[in-house]
Amino acid sequence: MTTSDSQAANRVAGQPSGQPEAPAVGLDRIDLLRLLTAEQRAVVARQCRWRRFAADEQLIDHWAETRDVAFVVEGRVRVLSHSAGGREISFSDIEAGELVGEMSALDGRPRSASVVALGDGALVAFLPAKPFQALVTAHPELAMEMMLRLCDKLRGATDRIMELSTLGANNRIHAELLRLAKRGSRQGASAVIAPIPVHSDIAARVSTTRETVARVLSDLTRDGMLERRADALVVRDLSRLEMLVEDVRGGP
Amino acid sequence: MTTSDSQAANRVAGQPSGQPEAPAVGLDRIDLLRLLTAEQRAVVARQCRWRRFAADEQLIDHWAETRDVAFVVEGRVRVLSHSAGGREISFSDIEAGELVGEMSALDGRPRSASVVALGDGALVAFLPAKPFQALVTAHPELAMEMMLRLCDKLRGATDRIMELSTLGANNRIHAELLRLAKRGSRQGASAVIAPIPVHSDIAARVSTTRETVARVLSDLTRDGMLERRADALVVRDLSRLEMLVEDVRGGP
Structure with a gap:
């Protein structure tokens, strides 16, 4: 790859060619970096390699030798891995403003999972391990936040x-529904989960199959605990679901 | 509790009464604190509450409102939790020189598990959350190590x-045996695990029952992959066990 090829590959899609610099918004939206001044953030932004990703495109490959930390400036990404049989196990969804890939950037060891873009247009700034380590070492409040x-x-x-x-x-699956319901909006005793969660997403988060998720949700609907509306899933009695989960989980 | 009662409870067993101070060895054996000078370590040691624990005694109670970090100066401790049905799930064994309970000390949130002493005489120094946070904030190299x-x-x-x-x-269970074997000593193609691991410990680490561990180990012995000696468990062909684990786990 020539220098100009590599500059072209590094620049943000849509930026004039030959300018591998950060977009105007820079890293101002990254929560962790709010602890820095605008000037300090601009310095970090210039050390980054910026790239936009299409839906399902991989930002971080589990098996690649990269060690950068990835700041998610726009869009959303998912941390996931696969079983030998190809089943997806998902760890977390990372929203714009957050970062991902910090473990390898800090400890220099291999990636623990892959990261893929959810939906088109995720804008990601990759900061190499060395400047990231220098950043957390120079700013104790940033180290504490990490x-x-x-x-x-x-x-x-x-x-x-x-x-x-x-x-x-x-x-x-009950416990995952309870987590989603608690993040949703309340309507009296009910909780509204919108948009309707995709069965395969729930399955990947609790390590089971899509079919099992479909069966459990249909059982809950038949028992009157769940109601499927056009654009939302409604937990009709949040405290009943809470008791169902606490009963099997135990607690203090 | 009167002041002198509380001093008595805080002092190290065997120390002269009325002197709640650290033993001579202090915190010199704590790996993380090697980054400090002897003087700085002595200051930290005096901020600690020191206590010795009997076997199975609880250092940290999952449900208690404590937030101290615990430095394990002598002995070993185990991080564990229990299912609603009372089955033990263990997370890790912490050796002398290490620390435990740092999450609540850093983020102020409830304990994520309990910690109990393994064997008699574990000596533990508890540092309250505030001085621990001050310590990692004042020493960037200590923050990085954390x-x-x-x-x-x-x-x-x-x-x-x-x-x-x-x-x-x-x-x-195969994967756990492989981890133990890799930490053991090698004899040609074999690996020697000593002392013989307790079935219930393996069960708690891989979230299964003692009976299942007994059955799997006996199957491996019958197949000639495992040999039980008086004082050690021998994996007779480490690479065969490695293949067995890699086959089902997948990998690059």
């Missing part, structure tokens, strides 16, 4: 290990 | 989620 994010992920992973270790697929 | 430790735990958790999501109990 530790809090790692703790948050580790807590999520611990909860999932407990669910996988102690709950059957049915109850894991 | 990030690396959190990454390491998160990688372990991710691997376990993949195993729980994609492997049956039999194959998870």
Whole structure:
């Protein structure tokens, strides 16, 4: 690859050719970097390689030797892996303003999963490992924020290990529905989940099959606990679902 | 509790009464704190509450409102949780020189698991959340080291989620045996695991029952892959076990 080829590959789609620089918005939307001044953010933005991704395109390949951290400036991305049989196991969806791929950038070890774009047009800024490490070392408040994010992920992973270790697929689907319902809007005793979650997404998040998800949701609908509207899934009695989950999960 | 009672409870067993101070060894053995000077370590040691624990005694209660980080100065401890039915799920064993309970100390949120002493005489120094946060904020190299430790735990958790999501109990036991064998000593094609691991410990680590572990180990012994000696378990052909695990797990 020649230098100009590589510049062309690095620039944001739609930018004038030969200008591998950041778009005007820069990294202002990245939550972690709000702790920096606008000038400091602009310096970081210029150290990044910027790229736009189409739906399902891979930002980070589980098996590639890359170590950059990826700032998701626009769009959404999904962290996932596959079983030997090809079943998708998803870890988390990362929204615009967040970052992903920080583990390999910090510890230099291989990628723990792949990351793909959800929907067209995700804009991602890749910062190489060395400047990322320099950044968290130079700013203690940024290092603390990174530790809090790692703790948050580790807590999520611990909860999932407990669910996988102690709950059957049915109850894991109930627990996932409860999480979605708590993030949804409330209407009296009900909670509205919109848009309607895709069965295969729920299956990948709780490590089961799409068919099992379809069966459990249909059982809940028959029992009157769930109602499918045109554009939303309604948990008709949130506290009843909560009890159903707490009963099998145990607690203090 | 009176002040002198509380001092008595806080002091190290065997120290003269009325002196709630650190033992001579202090925190010199704590790996993370090697990045500090001896003087800085001594300051931290004096901020700690020191206590010795008997076997199976709880250092950290999953449901208690404590937020201290615990430095394990002597002995070993185990991080674990229980299912609603009372089955033990273990997360990791922490050796002398390591720390545990750092998540709640950093993010102020509830404990994610309990921690119990393995064997008698574990000596633990508890540092409250505020001075621990001040410590990592004041020393960037210590913050980086904490990030690396959190990454390491998160990688372990991710691997376990993949195993729980994609492997049956039999194959998870094979994978755990492989991990133990790789840490053991080599004798030609064999690997020696000593002391012999307890079935219930393997069961708690891979989220299955003791009976399943007993059955799988006995199957492997009958097939000639495993040999039980008086004081060790021998994996007779490490590469064959490796292939067995890789076949079902998939990989690059």
